[in-house]
Amino acid sequence: MTITVTLNGKRITDDVAPDLLLYDWLRQKGCLSVKCGCETTNCGLCTVHVDGKPTLSCAMLAVRADKKTVTTLEGLQEEAIEFGGFMADEGAEQCGFCNPGFIMNVLAMKEEPDVYTWTDRQIKEYLEGNLCRCTGYAGHLRAIRRYLAARQEGMK
Ligand code: FES
Ligand code: FES
The missing domain is CATH 3.10.20.30 (Beta-grasp domain)
Structure with a gap:
């Protein structure tokens, strides 16, 4: 086909x-x-x-x-590198096998219309399909929070 x-x-x-x-x-x-x-x-x-x-x-x-x-x-190298920096700062980088799928989900999440008002629970639920979190759920959440805050700041 x-x-x-x-x-x-x-x-x-x-x-x-x-x-x-x-x-x-x-x-x-x-x-x-x-x-x-x-x-x-x-x-x-x-x-x-x-x-x-x-x-x-x-x-x-x-x-x-x-x-x-x-x-x-x-196709999202620049954005991935930017978010990866926040992950690294929080000591939350995943291995090369798990990182791409996790980052792709976060990069999609940031385009959700009301993401800047989301609770921690909403963020966790969005990412619940990413099974392996070897480097810890708390570090991921901190990195995502800081990433979203920086993006929001950049929009002002
Ligand atoms: S981060 Fe890759 S196996 Fe968990
Ligand atoms: S390989 Fe697709 S969800 Fe695991």
């Missing part, structure tokens, strides 16, 4: 098998930030943005991405 996808700002047309997962297609296209930890929608490592919304690429067929915009960490 032929699909046309805007991947990290580049329009790509490709022939894919009907049962090819979006995760596998993205890896084929060189997006090696996208990791697979479970293939059963439990770990969040394979999170990418589809039309701006966080999506588990292990749970979506590549054909479903036809005519959509897909973004991986490769």
Whole structure:
């Protein structure tokens, strides 16, 4: 089947098998930030943005991405580095396997319309699909709070 996808700002047309997962297609296209930890929608490592919304690429067929915009960490380098700095400052960086999916979820979260008014509970619930938090939930929350505060300050 032929699909046309805007991947990290580049329009790509490709022939894919009907049962090819979006995760596998993205890896084929060189997006090696996208990791697979479970293939059963439990770990969040394979999170990418589809039309701006966080999506588990292990749970979506590549054909479903036809005519959509897909973004991986490769397409959000500047924002990822910025948020990564807050994670590092809080001693909360994840390993290279877990980091991409977690960062992709946070970068999607910051686009939610009312995120600056969210409670800690709302933030935790948004991130509940990211299973591994080896470096600690409290450090992640501090980093996200400081990141959102800095962004809000920058908007003034
Ligand atoms: S690999 Fe997709 S949720 Fe675990
Ligand atoms: S195994 Fe990667 S941070 Fe937990």
